Each structure stands twice: as C-alpha cells, then as structure tokens.
Amino acid sequence: MDITVCIGSSCHLKGSRAVVERLEQLILDGGWKQKVALSGSFCMGQCQTGVSVRVDGAYHSLTPETTEQFFLQTILPRLLSGTSL
Numbered sequence: 001m002d003i004t005v006c007i008g009s010s011c012h013l014k015g016s017r018a019v020v021e022r023l024e025q026l027i028l029d030g031g032w033k034q035k036v037a038l039s040g041s042f043c044m045g046q047c048q049t050g051v052s053v054r055v056d057g058a059y060h061s062l063t064p065e066t067t068e069q070f071f072l073q074t075i076l077p078r079l080l081s082g083t084s085l
C-alpha cells in the first residue's frame with residue numbers, strides 16, 4: 001500500500017509533519033512496515049482541504065487529530081484483508 005502525505009506549504013501549516021509522525025508510529029506499532037510505503041509529496045493541488053493524504057491513488061483530508069481514526073477505519077481494514085488497490 002502506498003501512502004503519500006503532502007508536505008507542501010499549506011499542508012505543512014496544517015500539521016503534515018505530525019500526520020507523518022503519527023502514521024509512521026501506527027505503521028511501526030502494527031508491524032506493517034513491509035506492507036506500507038509511506039512517502040512525502042509536494043503540493044497535491046488540494047490545499048483547500050486539510051492535510052492531503054493519498055492512499056493508493058485516492059485523496060483524503062486529515063488533521064493530526066484525525067490521523068489515528070483514519071488509520072484504524074480506512075487503512076487497517078485494507079491491510080488486514082490484503083486488499084490494497
């Protein structure tokens with residue numbers, strides 16, 4: 001699974017660094033390091049929303065506060081079922 005977090009200036013101001021750190025920790029804690037490629041990207045053209053995160057090609061809007069919930073509800077079920085698009 002590919003997860004890309006926008007580190008462009010608008011998303012940086014909204015906390016992209018904290019989003020990356022939380023995702024890294026959740027991936028590490030769950031032992032998913034081999035299954036997830038986490039990377040950063042410059043502006044994704046979605047600045048009006050929150051911190052932009054692309055998961056297997058689909059865009060999502062996160063904040064540092066919603067990152068864990070997003071991971072548990074959206075990412076984890078896909079990892080567990082092995083259905084990464």
Ligand code: FES
Pocket residue numbers: 006007008009010011012042043044045046047051052
């Ligand atoms: S800076 Fe993140 S989408 Fe533009």
